Amino acid sequence: xxxxxxxxxxxxxxxxxxxxxxxxxxxxxxxxxxxxxxxxxxxxxxxxxxxxxxxxxxxxxxxxxxxxxxxxxxxxxxxxxxxxxxxxxxxxxxxxxxxxxxxxxxxxxxxxxxxxxxxxxxxxxxxxxxxxxxxxxxxxxxxxxxxxxxxxxxxxxxxxxxxxxxxxxxxxxxxxxxxxxxxxxxxxxxxxxxxxxxxxxxxxxxxxxxxxxxxxxxxxxxx
Amino acid sequence: xxxxxxxxxxxxxxxxxxxxxxxxxxxxxxxxxxxxxxxxxxxxxxxxxxxxxxxxxxxxxxxxxxxxxxxxxxxxxxxxxxxxxxxxxxxxxxxxxxxxxxxxxxxxxxxxxxxxxxxxxxxxxxxxxxxxxxxxxxxxxxxxxxxxxxxxxxxxxxxxxxxxxxxxxxxxxxxxxxxxxxxxxxxxxxxxxxxxxxxxxxxxxxxxxxxxxxxxxxxxxxxxxxxxxxxxxxxxxxxxxxxxxxxxxxxxxxxxxxxxxxxxxxxxxxxxxxxxxxxxxxxxxxxxxxxxxxxxxxxxxxxxxxxxxxxxxxxxxxxxxxxxxxxxxxxxxxxxxxxxxxxxxxxxxxxxxxxxxxxxxxxxxxxxxxxxxxxxxxxxxxxxxxxxxxxxxx
Numbered sequence: 001x002x003x004x005x006x007x008x009x010x011x012x013x014x015x016x017x018x019x020x021x022x023x024x025x026x027x028x029x030x031x032x033x034x035x036x037x038x039x040x041x042x043x044x045x046x047x048x049x050x051x052x053x054x055x056x057x058x059x060x061x062x063x064x065x066x067x068x069x070x071x072x073x074x075x076x077x078x079x080x081x082x083x084x085x086x087x088x089x090x091x092x093x094x095x096x097x098x099x100x101x102x103x104x105x106x107x108x109x110x111x112x113x114x115x116x117x118x119x120x121x122x123x124x125x126x127x128x129x130x131x132x133x134x135x136x137x138x139x140x141x142x143x144x145x146x147x148x149x150x151x152x153x154x155x156x157x158x159x160x161x162x163x164x165x166x167x168x169x170x171x172x173x174x175x176x177x178x179x180x181x182x183x184x185x186x187x188x189x190x191x192x193x194x195x196x197x198x199x200x201x202x203x204x205x206x207x208x209x210x211x212x213x214x215x216x217x218x219x220x221x222x223x
Numbered sequence: 224x225x226x227x228x229x230x231x232x233x234x235x236x237x238x239x240x241x242x243x244x245x246x247x248x249x250x251x252x253x254x255x256x257x258x259x260x261x262x263x264x265x266x267x268x269x270x271x272x273x274x275x276x277x278x279x280x281x282x283x284x285x286x287x288x289x290x291x292x293x294x295x296x297x298x299x300x301x302x303x304x305x306x307x308x309x310x311x312x313x314x315x316x317x318x319x320x321x322x323x324x325x326x327x328x329x330x331x332x333x334x335x336x337x338x339x340x341x342x343x344x345x346x347x348x349x350x351x352x353x354x355x356x357x358x359x360x361x362x363x364x365x366x367x368x369x370x371x372x373x374x375x376x377x378x379x380x381x382x383x384x385x386x387x388x389x390x391x392x393x394x395x396x397x398x399x400x401x402x403x404x405x406x407x408x409x410x411x412x413x414x415x416x417x418x419x420x421x422x423x424x425x426x427x428x429x430x431x432x433x434x435x436x437x438x439x440x441x442x443x444x445x446x447x448x449x450x451x452x453x454x455x456x457x458x459x460x461x462x463x464x465x466x467x468x469x470x471x472x473x474x475x476x477x478x479x480x481x482x483x484x485x486x487x488x489x490x491x492x493x494x495x496x497x498x499x500x501x502x503x504x505x506x507x508x509x510x511x512x513x514x515x516x517x518x519x520x521x522x523x524x525x526x527x528x529x530x531x532x533x534x535x536x537x538x539x540x541x542x543x544x545x546x547x548x549x550x551x552x553x554x555x556x557x558x559x560x561x562x563x564x565x566x567x568x569x570x571x572x573x574x575x576x577x578x579x580x581x582x583x584x585x586x587x588x589x590x591x592x593x594x595x596x597x598x599x600x601x602x603x604x605x606x607x608x609x610x611x612x613x614x615x616x617x
Contacts, residue, residue, distance in 0.1 A: 054526060054610045075530040078609075082528020093523045093613070097237055109226050110528045154527065 001161060001193060002028040002051060007060035008216075009046050020046035022216035023060065028195065030161070033188040035196040035204040038213035045166070047213060048197045052085055052164045053077045065161060082110050086155025090167035092147040094139040100126065100150045101135040107158045125157040126150075129183055145176035152183055156192070163187060165196040169203055181206055227533075231541040234513075235548070245509040246549030248502025249592070253553025253585045256495035257577065258560055260488055265561075265575035267484040271477060281342055281473060282440040282450055284457070288467040292460055293434035296336070296358070296421060303338075307452035309441035312339035313421050317428040319388045321417070323375045330371060330415045332388060334424025334431055342441045350382040350397035353420055361422040366397035371415045386417075389427055393419060446472055492581075496588065502549070503592035510542050510600035521604050522612030535605040542597025543590060550589035554582055 004026040011018045020043045028034050038044050049055035050062060053069060056077075062069045064084060072080065087093075094103045104125055108118045126132050129149035139147050148168060155163055165184070169177040181203065188194050188208075196207060204210050212219045235242045286294060299311045312335050321330040339345070340352040348369070357364050365386065372379045372395075375386060384395045401414065424431050442449035454470055461467040514521070521534060558577050565575045 049610050052526075054613070055608075075532070078525060078528050078530040081526060087526050089613075093519075093526070095520050095523060097233060106524070107527045110524075110530075110533060158528075 001030045001065050002026065002195070003061075003063040003066075004051070005061040005063075007050060007057040007062055009043075009050060009055070010058050019043075019216045021050070021057070024213075024216065024218045026051075026211065026218055028193065030193050031188075031191055032209060033184070033194045033196075033207045034209045034211060035198055035207035036211045036213055036218075037198055037201065037204040039199060042213045043216040044197050044199070044213055046216075047218075048164065048166050051162075051195065052087060052166075053081050078110075082107055083158060084161045086152075086158060086160040086163045088148065088151050088155050088163065088165040088168040090170040092139070092144075092151045092171075094147055094150055094154075096139050099136050099138055100131060100142065100153075103139070103150055104154045104157050107154060111158065121157055122153075125153040128156065128186075129153045143176075144172050145179055148172060148176075148180055149183065152180070152187075156187065161193060163192050163194045165194070165198075167198055167200075168196065169198070169200065177203065224536075227537050227540050228544070230537060231544045234541060235545055241509065242545060242548075245505055245545060246552065248505040249499065249546055249549030249589060250502075250553040250556065252495060252499030252502040253550050253589065254557045254560065255498050256492060256585050256588075257554060257557035257581050259491040259495055260581045261557070261561055261575055261578045262564070263484060263487050263491060264578055264581075267480065267487075269574065271480055271484075280442055280446060281344075282442075282446070282453060283437075283471050283473075284440060284453060284468060285437045286435070286457075286461075286468045288461070288464070289434060289436075290461050290464070290467060294438075294460070295433050295435060299336075299435065299438060302453075302456055305452055305456065307443050307448035309443045309449065310338040310342050311438055311440050312336050312342045313435045313438040314339070315421065315424055315428075315431040315435070315437065317424065317430060319417075319427065321371070321375055321415075322387045322390075323384065326375055326377075328375055328415060330367075330375070330388065330417050332365075332424060332427065333416065333418045334421040334427075335418060336421055338441075339418065339439070342439045346400045348398045348400050349380070350395070352397050353418060357420040358422050361426060362420060363391060363393045363423055364396045364419065365393040366399060366418040367395055368399040368414070368416045369401040371417055372398055374415055388417065388419070391427060393417075393423075446474065492584075499585075499588055499592060503546070503596040506542055506545055506593065507596035507600060510538065510545075510597055511603070513541070514538060514600045514604040517604075518607065518612050518615040521607050522609055522615060525607070525609035526613055531605040534607075535601045538601035538604045539594065539597045542601065543593035546589045546593030546597075547586070550586055554585065 004024055006023045006025060007021055008019060008023055009021040011020055024047065036044060036047060046055070050057055053064070056070060064080065069077070069080070095106070098106070101122055104122045105118055108121060113121070123132065126135055129152050131146060131149050131153065134142060134146060139150065142150065169180055172180060184194055184196070185206070196203065198204050296313065299313060302308060303311050315334040317332050319330055319332045321328055335353070336358050337353050337355055340347070345352070350366070352366055353364065356362070365388070369379055372381050376384055379398060381395050381398065385392050386395060387393065399418075419427070425433060440449060440453050450470060450472060457468045457470070458465065524534060554577070561575045561577060
């Protein structure tokens with residue numbers, strides 16, 4: 001479902017070119033649980049941005065669900081992110097003015113889902129991360145782990161083909177990390193495709209497949 | 224759309240003090256526009272009313288040079304039979320000292336004929352107006368107005384009382400309603416008034432002779448025909464010299480008044496409009512700050528699938544809601560101010576009320592300002608690249 005072919009992304013700092021991604025190839029099948037691990041500055045975030053359709057490659061080809069991404073306009077990319085990808089970020093990235101419920105509801109509003117269905121799906125998503133009781137709380141009233149669970153609920157509420165985690169446990173203590181990883185495992189068991197980007201060996205090791213990234217180059221490590 | 228509206232209200236409510244300061248420009252602008260224009264139209268409305276209550280179906284003729292061929296009561300009598308002309312009433316005016324028992328006071332005395340009542344649209348409360356016989360016989364009868372009755376005699380039921388004007392005794396035969404709306408009342412000129420037969424005034428005042436220099440004409444059918452007929456008669460009489468006399472209608476006065484007020488309205492409206500635009504710049508300024516502050520939020524929204532249009536709509540709506548809310552407060556405060564002004568100046572017989580068409584203009588203008596000045600910040604927000612926005616400030 002994810003197919004990166006010779007993808008490069010180049011940043012220009014002054015007159016020097018920096019290859020954040022250098023002819024990277026990556027194939028991920030549906031239902032896989034893959035972690036991408038690498039030190040900071042290795043091109044992790046760039047890879048995540050491209051896979052998550054937040055950014056486009058300078059060269060090479062990216063197929064998401066067999067559809068090439070390059071030709072899309074900004075608005076079409078937004079629609080793909082909305083429908084196919086669920087993001088879980090390191091810093092949660094919830095909107096502080098909105099309650100947990102409203103945060104989870106937001107992608108459905110952008111999908112123009114009707115109100116009754118929205119309510120039902122939000123309730124279901126919050127139930128799956130075990131946060132139904134906190135639905136009406138603001139992010140500031142929730143702990144880090146709870147906020148990240150809200151973020152996961154927001155990611156899964158659209159039933160995306162891909163759940164993309166960018167250091168989802170980076171801001172959490174080890175106990176909460178376990179809790180969040182537990183949710184990812186559950187989601188994986190339920191058939192979701194999960195890609196986690198991390199620099200934490202322990203977290204990475206929980207995936208069924210680990211991909212290393214260093215200086216913009218990807219290398220597979222046998223399972 | 225409803226969702227975006229709720230979000231806009233929420234984010235404005237999230238920072239009430241700032242929202243209020245931002246709206247202040249719009250509030251003041253709207254108040255300036257609505258109050259100034261309402262005041263102008265209220266004031267001119269009452270003046271225009273008084274002018275038209277003088278009777279717009281009346282011509283005022285004044286003679287400056289009779290060329291040795293003066294107009295007399297007899298002439299006017301004949302002219303009343305001419306086609307197009309209704310009634311003609313001569314008017315001469317003098318100031319006299321009136322006495323009644325112990326009291327005395329100054330009174331404006333008009334000498335005229337019975338036609339005056341109808342031409343000038345006077346309304347009689349008691350008794351009768353002047354009669355032809357009074358004019359023919361130089362009878363010493365007077366018709367006075369309410370003010371004259373209360374100030375001089377002390378009560379209004381005064382038919383049959385005798386007053387003296389410059390020492391000559393006159394019997395009061397009629398009582399006229401005070402003409403609150405008349406031009407003379409508006410301009411505050413002596414409202415103590417007595418009407419006596421023209422011939423009696425000739426005897427009372429040395430300045431008034433049988434040569435009539437001023438008279439009023441009413442139309443038989445329409446004003447234009449009457450005006451043409453009168454002008455033709457006068458031209459004929461005064462050797463085709465149109466400098467010898469002037470014929471003016473109230474229409475001309477009203478027209479002049481109307482053009483003065485419309486210029487005034489446009490001028491004041493324009494100034495108020497400028498202050499609204501200044502308010503709009505304030506909105507734009509704060510919207511730009513808001514967009515920068517919420518860069519991260521924009522990034523999140525874009526990451527989870529908000530397209531350009533959605534973000535544009537969100538911020539545009541926020542600026543429009545801000546403007547419209549300011550506009551509502553402005554209109555409300557204008558209403559309060561106008562009510563207060565109305566109460567304070569109620570003695571001037573002017574009424575000030577919210578001009579609904581100005582309110583509509585203000586609402587429309589605010590809407591436009593919300594869009595125009597919201598467009599740039601909203602577009603700035605919509606154009607942000609999701610990754611840049613997402614990583615902004617951490």
